[in-house]
Amino acid sequence: MDVMGLFSGLTQGFSAYKAAVETLDEAKISAATNELTVQLAQVGAHVFAMHEKATQAADREATALARIRDLEEQVRELEKRNRDFSRYDLVEDYPGTFTLRIKEVARNGEPLHYLCPSCRDNKAVKSILQFQDSKKRLAGCPACKTQYRFQDEPARKPRPPLTTVGSMRR
Numbered sequence: 278m279d280v281m282g283l284f285s286g287l288t289q290g291f292s293a294y295k296a297a298v299e300t301l302d303e304a305k306i307s308a309a310t311n312e313l314t315v316q317l318a319q320v321g322a323h324v325f326a327m328h329e330k331a332t333q334a335a336d337r338e339a340t341a342l343a344r345i346r347d348l349e350e351q352v353r354e355l356e357k358r359n360r361d362f363s364r365y366d367l368v369e370d371y372p373g374t375f376t377l378r379i380k381e382v383a384r385n386g387e388p389l390h391y392l393c394p395s396c397r398d399n400k401a402v403k404s405i406l407q408f409q410d411s412k413k414r415l416a417g418c419p420a421c422k423t424q425y426r427f428q429d430e431p432a433r434k435p436r437p438p439l440t441t442v443g444s445m446r447r
């Protein structure tokens with residue numbers, strides 16, 4: 278039953294109750310009282326249900342708003358990350374080794390550095406390559422452990438010539 282139906286039922290119940298009271302007939306008063314009690318209980322249950330629905334709707338709205346805020350935050354974060362990645366160029370500073378190098382114009386006082394392209398492409402992670410020696414020949418990605426060569430290893434000193442068989446003899 279809708280709210281209007283419930284309230285008109287209640288109004289009728291009250292009228293019937295008042296009419297019954299005026300008759301001073303206990304049986305009628307008792308019946309009207311019962312009827313009114315039933316109607317009040319129905320209205321009470323309905324109001325309670327409406328309150329429940331309103332509470333649930335408010336909860337859903339709050340959840341939706343929180344989700345929207347969360348998504349907006351994620352979008353801002355992605356935009357920020359993309360802006361940061363756009364400061365780098367894909368370069369081949371050593372034949373066959375591709376890395377992301379900070380653009381000169383975008384350095385803003387930062388030292389020259391390189392990012393791991395696999396971490397950017399696969400995980401959208403900014404991982405600065407760390408050189409493994411002061412000569413900057415080889416650098417490693419701290420996140421995925423890929424190694425990137427930047428320079429050749431120094432040429433090894435030629436081995437001393439093998440001792441001739443003759444000199445081994447005593």
Ligand SMILES: [Zn+2]
Pocket residue numbers: 393394395396404418419420421422423
């Ligand atoms: Zn990496």
